[in-house]
Amino acid sequence: xxxxxxxxxxxxxxxxxxxxxxxxxxxxxxxxxxxxxxxxxxxxxxxxxxxxxxxxxxxxxxxxxxxxxxxxxxxxxxxxxxxxxxxxxxxxxxxxxxxxxxxxxxxxxxxxxxxxxxxxxxxxxxxxxxxxxxxxxxxxxxxxxxxxxxxxxxxxxxxxxxxxxxxxxxxxxxxxxxxxxxxxxxxxxxxxxxxxxxxxxxxxxxxxxxxxxxxxxxxxxxxxxxxxxxxxxxxxxxxxxxxxxxxxxxxxxxxxxxxxxxxxxxxxxxxxxxxxxxxxxxxxxxxx
Amino acid sequence: xxxxxxxxxxxxxxxxxxxxxxxxxxxxxxxxxxxxxxxxxxxxxxxxxxxxxxxxxxxxxxxxxxxxxxxxxxxxxxxxxxxxxxxxxxxxxxxxxxxxxxxxxxxxxxxxxxxxxxxxxxxxxxxxxxxxxxxxxxxxxxxxxxxxxxxxxxxxxxxxxxxxxxxxxxxxxxxxxxxxxxxxxxxxxxxxxxxxxxxxxxxxxxxxxxxxxxxxxxxxxxxxxxxxxxxxxxxxxxxxxxxxxxxxxxxxxxxxxxxxxxxxxxxxxxxxxxxxxxxxxx
Numbered sequence: 001x002x003x004x005x006x007x008x009x010x011x012x013x014x015x016x017x018x019x020x021x022x023x024x025x026x027x028x029x030x031x032x033x034x035x036x037x038x039x040x041x042x043x044x045x046x047x048x049x050x051x052x053x054x055x056x057x058x059x060x061x062x063x064x065x066x067x068x069x070x071x072x073x074x075x076x077x078x079x080x081x082x083x084x085x086x087x088x089x090x091x092x093x094x095x096x097x098x099x100x101x102x103x104x105x106x107x108x109x110x111x112x113x114x115x116x117x118x119x120x121x122x123x124x125x126x127x128x129x130x131x132x133x134x135x136x137x138x139x140x141x142x143x144x145x146x147x148x149x150x151x152x153x154x155x156x157x158x159x160x161x162x163x164x165x166x167x168x169x170x171x172x173x174x175x176x177x178x179x180x181x182x183x184x185x186x187x188x189x190x191x192x193x194x195x196x197x198x199x200x201x202x203x204x205x206x207x208x209x210x211x212x213x214x215x216x217x218x219x220x221x222x223x224x225x226x227x228x229x230x231x232x233x234x235x236x237x238x239x240x241x242x243x244x245x246x247x248x249x250x251x252x253x254x255x256x257x258x259x260x261x262x263x264x265x266x267x268x269x270x271x272x273x274x275x276x277x278x279x280x281x282x283x284x285x286x287x288x
Numbered sequence: 289x290x291x292x293x294x295x296x297x298x299x300x301x302x303x304x305x306x307x308x309x310x311x312x313x314x315x316x317x318x319x320x321x322x323x324x325x326x327x328x329x330x331x332x333x334x335x336x337x338x339x340x341x342x343x344x345x346x347x348x349x350x351x352x353x354x355x356x357x358x359x360x361x362x363x364x365x366x367x368x369x370x371x372x373x374x375x376x377x378x379x380x381x382x383x384x385x386x387x388x389x390x391x392x393x394x395x396x397x398x399x400x401x402x403x404x405x406x407x408x409x410x411x412x413x414x415x416x417x418x419x420x421x422x423x424x425x426x427x428x429x430x431x432x433x434x435x436x437x438x439x440x441x442x443x444x445x446x447x448x449x450x451x452x453x454x455x456x457x458x459x460x461x462x463x464x465x466x467x468x469x470x471x472x473x474x475x476x477x478x479x480x481x482x483x484x485x486x487x488x489x490x491x492x493x494x495x496x497x498x499x500x501x502x503x504x505x506x507x508x509x510x511x512x513x514x515x516x517x518x519x520x521x522x523x524x525x526x527x528x529x530x531x532x533x534x535x536x537x538x539x540x541x542x543x544x545x546x547x548x549x550x551x552x553x554x555x556x557x558x559x560x561x562x563x564x565x566x567x568x569x570x
Contacts, residue, residue, distance in 0.1 A: 012565065016290045019561060020357060023292035023554050027299030027360035029547050030306075031329040037358070083339065086351050101326075101367075144328050146367055147483055149501060156328050156365035173482050173510065176389070177370075212356040214334030221352070249550050260557050260564075267564045274569065 003078060005273045010081030011266035014041055017084035019259045025247045026256075032156070033094065033141030033216055034245035036252075037087040044080035089218075091125040091207045094141075094246040096238060102177055103153070105143040106241040107201065111234030117206045125207040126227065126235040129200040130159035130217065131168055138217035139202055139210065139224065143242055147171055157215045164198040164226045171196070182239040185229050201227045201235055293558035295360035296551045302329055303548040305363045310541045313532045320376075321409035321493055322530035323368050323484075324537075330364030368484045373408075373531040375523065382426055384410035384452065385526040390478040390515055394432035394494060395441055404439065405432060405494040406481065406512070411527055414444070422446050430492050436474035437514055443474070452476060455518035478520040479512040486511050 018039045028034040096106045109126040116122070127139035144156040153161040153169040160168035169188065171180065175196065181189040186199035202224035204210055210218035227235060309327040316322040337355045346353075375385055386392070391406035412434055415427035424444045426434040433441035444450050448460040451469075458472040481487065486502075487495035497512060 016292070016561065017355075017357075019558065020290070020292045020295065023295040023299075023558065024358040024360055026547075026550055026554050027295050027302075028329070028331050028358075029550070030303075030543070031331050031361050031364075034331055084355060085339075085346065086349055087355060087357070088350055101369075142330070144365065146365060146485065149483065149486060150503060151483070157330050177482060208350045209352060211336075211352045211354075212334050212358065214331055214356075214358055216331045249547065253550060253553070256554060256557050260561055263561055264564050267568055270568050 002273050002276065003080075005270060007079060007081035008266045008269035008273070010044070010083060012263055012270070014082045014084050015259050015263040015266065019256060019263070021084075021087055022252050022256045022259065026249060026252045029245055029247045029249050029252075031142075031216060031245050032144045032242045034247065035089045035091055035094075035141065036245070036247045037089050037212070039087050040085045041082050042085035043082050046077045046079055049075045049078045087212075088208060089210075089212060090246060091123065092246045094243040096241045097244055098240060099242050100240045101144075101242075102180055102239070103145040103147070104240055104242045105145065105182055105199070106238045106243040107141060107143065108236045108238060109234065111236070112203070113234070115205070122206050122208070124203050124205050124233070127202050127204060127218070127224070128155075129162040129166075129202050129224075129226070130155055131162055132159060132213075132217065132219075136219070137162065137166075137223055138213060138219055139204065140215075140217045141243055142216040147177070155216075157217070159215070159217065162200040164200045164228075166200065166226075169197045169199065182237055184236040184238070185232060186227075186237050187229075198229075199237065201237070203227055203233060203235070290558060290561060291357075291359065293555060293562070295358075296554035296558060298332070298360045298362065299551040300548060300555065302361050302363050303544050303551060306544045307541065307548065309366060310537050310544065314534065314537050314541070316530055317532045317534055317537075319409075319493060319530050320411050320527045321373065321407060322532065323370055323373075323408065324530070324532045326367045326369050328364045328367070329361045332359040332362055334358040368487070369531060370484055371531045373529040376527045376529050377525060378527055379525050380411075381450070381452070381524055382412040382414065383525060383527045384412060384476065385523045385528045386410065386478060387521040387523060389480050390520040391481055391495070391512075393435040393439065393477050393479055394428060395435050395439075396432050403496060404435065405490065405496050406479065406487065407492075407494045408528055409493045410522075417443060428492075432494070435477050437477040437517075438474075439477070440474070442476070444472075452522060452524045454521050454523065456520065456522050457517055475517055476522060478515045478522070480515050480520075481512050483511065 021037050021039045025036045093110050107126050112124045114121050114123045127141060130138050130140055132138045142155050145153055145161060148154045151171045151173055163169045175190045179190055186201050187195050188197035190196045204224055210220050213219050306327045309325050313324045334356045339355045391408060392410060394405045394407055396403050396405060412426040414424040417423045417425050425441050436442050447463055449463055451459040453459055456476040456478060458475060459469050460472050461469040486497050488498055490496050
């Protein structure tokens, strides 16, 4: 029984998964607010292997020559290969790039202090809240917005941006687009100093608990609380800036090369097993 | 299934579209009244794979259960950048430039009879009115007539000298004798369109608002509001240049082309992986 054959096959399969995640990151190297995913590989849980058939066919009495044991005996641990356990998004701040667009808004949440969650230092992350087509709330870092035909503030995916009251933000047509201002606390100001809305900024204490929905949006199991202006933990909004994707294309390419070589190495192992099986098949062949 | 091939080839298409948009901006760097387009990417929706047979066995798992995989990127939103282009002095009396918001209204000759097009391109010239000899329209090079505040073509009599004032009013002065200058009933009609997403590009640097895009209960005037005289400032003898910034476009072109290259390499990596898998049995 050639157990390593399956371990090597699982290695190839896992490297494909990893390559997919890297390709996805690379494809989104210019999507505003995109957060890269890092693949975590894990060995399949090790199995204990035990000797069986220590008894004769009738089930009584030992096979001659085999030591007498009260129960079946453990031979050792067996590794069963590897699998892609999870993809962990990295919520590192992306670079802020000046665009001067009225509806380009970037979140800078670097100043939020890290805190301990489940015995692990975790950095909370701030998100814009958006309304998904099914009515639920999603969280995004994409600050590339515009007004749709009805005057709703929407992200470039078409999701409506929610205000701190949980309602979509609507800008009436009497307000000129270029007069709109968004201050560091997320207040939407028109005509100088008149507040017409508050952009909803939600803070995820442990952003790893969010699940990626795609379209630059994450979902939370329990709705996140909106940040209130009086207890801002260190978030500031920058109008006229866009947060770029935090993908490092040079590192992604290097990781891809690593993945492909590891894939190749696993293929070689399979080839070696194949050679062994081939030799096994030739045992006893006549006219060899 | 190895989806990295599809992820990367999909990304190539999206980056190609970005390069196309940038190239169009660069090509129109000298087009009067051209407004640049801004392309942005968006991530494709992800799907969830249940790769955990027994969740209690997943020691050290940080994210919610399951494996969420994405499928790359696509073109998200292409916005029109409505910033003012630079002013170019031409000295031609019928070259008009709007400073700030607003669009000229142009009646079409070939399109539907009542279709009004909107443009920022103010290079007009006198064109004889076929129905009324001795009078002239202000026309674009493609034949569209400049419209007044009521949506009628502007008509100028050959016996008068014409001056277009900065508030859009047309001053007429009889060529014969020393008569007083009078104001025409017509003025250059400028509409304010707050939401450029309502506009559809019909080529020739002109836009239309499709009636079907207007929500039920609203009418065209809510979206294309006629500005009162003096609200928009018109400079005669100037043209508005394109608002394309070549520096920015070239930088965009470079970064998109590099990312295109990287994704093309990712396609070749995915191909290599398939090749490796095919080589298990030689």
